[in-house]
Amino acid sequence: MSNLRRPGGLEGHPEWETALAEIGPDWNPAGPTVWQRHYATVRELLREENQTDVLPGVTVHGMDIGRFVHRNRQHTVWTGLMDGQSERLEQLGITPLPPEQETPAKARKSGSGAFERGVAALAQYIARTGSVTVPRGHVERLEDGTEV
Structure with a gap:
């Protein structure tokens, strides 16, 4: 997949491009793949566990997805997310913290x-x-x- 995501990776293969477009935008995420992996793991956990809160320290496949959720809810991080990332988190019920509720710096x-x-x-x-x-x-x- 990483070869197909590169510029020109689908060149000469319009049928591949069509097949991947049918999958949706997830096959070629706009942001870093690490963010996408964490997001997909959080999405699956929330779907399976039928819960809305994931605390820091909750790990799945070695990824601290609780920390991922907590970090992305911080106002300063939320406002810097790439296009579509905040919307995707909101679809999962994850919303930004008000600036006054952020964890103060130690x-x-x-x-x-x-x-x-x-x-x-x-x-x-x-x-x-x-x-x-x-x-x-x-x-x-x-x-x-x-x-x-």
Whole structure:
């Protein structure tokens, strides 16, 4: 199929073009095939399970289709979908989230991560010993009592 989807792939084979046109637009999706695969899997799951909600973490054939649904419902993603993609999702009962319901971006922790603690411990060790060579197994106690 990928060879037929290429420009000129059907050249010289009008009967193939007719046969594929009868199948419908799904044989040659407008968007990335990865999106189309996820969409087709969601469509089949919703049809078989008779449900309308697919949560992140629901996987089928190794694809996290729940994440696919959640991501595509985000307002910023929904407005950037290619022609026909949002309509196809709506036919399945999947609608965009209002902008105020989107998952907020995770705030970055300032100075509390493992890397930051390691840097602080190294700086403290250098200030105390004057060396950047830390013996294996050495534990440095930070001012807040954390041991690194």
